[in-house]
Amino acid sequence: MESRTRRLRTRLSAVRPPTFAGRLHDPRTATAVGRRLGAAFAVCFVTGLISHYLQHPPPWAADRLPSRPVWGYRLTQGLHVATGLAAIVLLAVKLWAVYPRLFAWPPVKSVRHALERLSVALLVAAALFEVLTGLLNIAEWYPWPFSFVPVHFAVAWVAAGSILLHVAVKAPQIRSHWSRRSPGTLALPAADGPDRRSLLLGAGAAVGAVTLTTVGQALTPLKALDLLAPRHPDHGPQALPVNRTAAAAGISRELLRDWRLEVAGPVPYALDLAQLRELPQARARLPIACVEGWSVSADWGGVPIRDLLARAGVRPGSAAVRVVSLEAGGAYRVMEMGRQYAQDPLTLLALTLNGQVLSPDHGFPARVIAPNRPGVLQTKWVHRLEVL
CATH class of the missing domain: 3.90.420.10 (Oxidoreductase, molybdopterin-binding domain)
Incomplete structure (x- = not known):
């Protein structure tokens, strides 16, 4: 029995997390993608608040909500959906850039490190929940037992709070990697594929493609390009x-x-x-x-x-x-x-x-x-x- 235990311990000690090299998984890339994702989430959050309180105004605000400009809700809700769809692309790129950290060894180094990882897990879960349920909502498919509006609204606050906490905790690293002239990372091996700029250009192209093929449902001058949105502004009775x-x-x-x-x-x-x-x-x-x-x-x-x-x-x-x-x-x-x-x-x-x-x-x-x-x-x- 003891020999088996020793062999098991030897095998476990030999287990090492995978290693990742190249600047596409480094803090500079994560920061560059993160600031774009943060901007998308900020617009989404603010316009989502406008939408929610126009639909469900508190009693003190019901008689104060403005009826002008006539196109106000059309603009804010169009931005909400457009930035939400863009955030899906940016969130995928952000997670790809940082996912090696999920394999950091040891998984928990201290109480502070454990709390930091827990906050990141909450952030990722809330962000994924928001963009995926939002996507299914615009398709009017609700494969869940809860009411979409109140739950989506509540989790939006969780996501916003998690983002602010994450930025506060990571402020020194974000600051040091914000500028293009930040200290360099490891040299990029040829096997790593496209460099950081190519990745960001590709992400930008994907965001542009998603936006152009969906925003026509609200921005009618672009309705001819409305290929991926679940609604077309001209299709329906009358x-x-x-x-x-x-x-x-x-x-x-x-x-x-x-x-x-x-x-x-x-x-x-x-x-x-x-x-x-x-x-x-x-x-x-x-x-x-x-x-x-x-x-x-x-x-x-x-x-x-x-x-x-x-x-x-x-x-x-x-x-x-x-x-x-x-x-x-x-x-x-x-x-x-x-x-x-x-x-x-x-x-x-x-x-x-x-x-x-x-x-x-x-x-x-x-x-x-x-x-x-x-x-x-x-x-x-x-x-x-x-x-x-």
């Missing part, structure tokens, strides 16, 4: 994409047969579709911007929400509104909009899209369209407005 169809929402002809708009306020009333069409109509060219990243502008026609509230006896600027959809389920069946949106003259109860009656998939007989709002809050199949 040449406009939809995420949730009337069939998926359980909206049928029978349900709409006796449709009337109910407005609950100081002077409650109800109108059928013919009566709505007799009211003074307004037109607005507004983008509809989806949280999954696609957006497109269209011409909308209908009755301003503030006119409907005024008819119910609401003083201008004095109330917010709750909007209720006919659909039986869905996380956004009931939506609230603050005073800034409710009183904006461009916020419409839309009846037409590009001069045509709304199709069922776009919310017939009436839907909300408002400036600077996420698409999930542009409620379709509206049947009730409640003054708050």
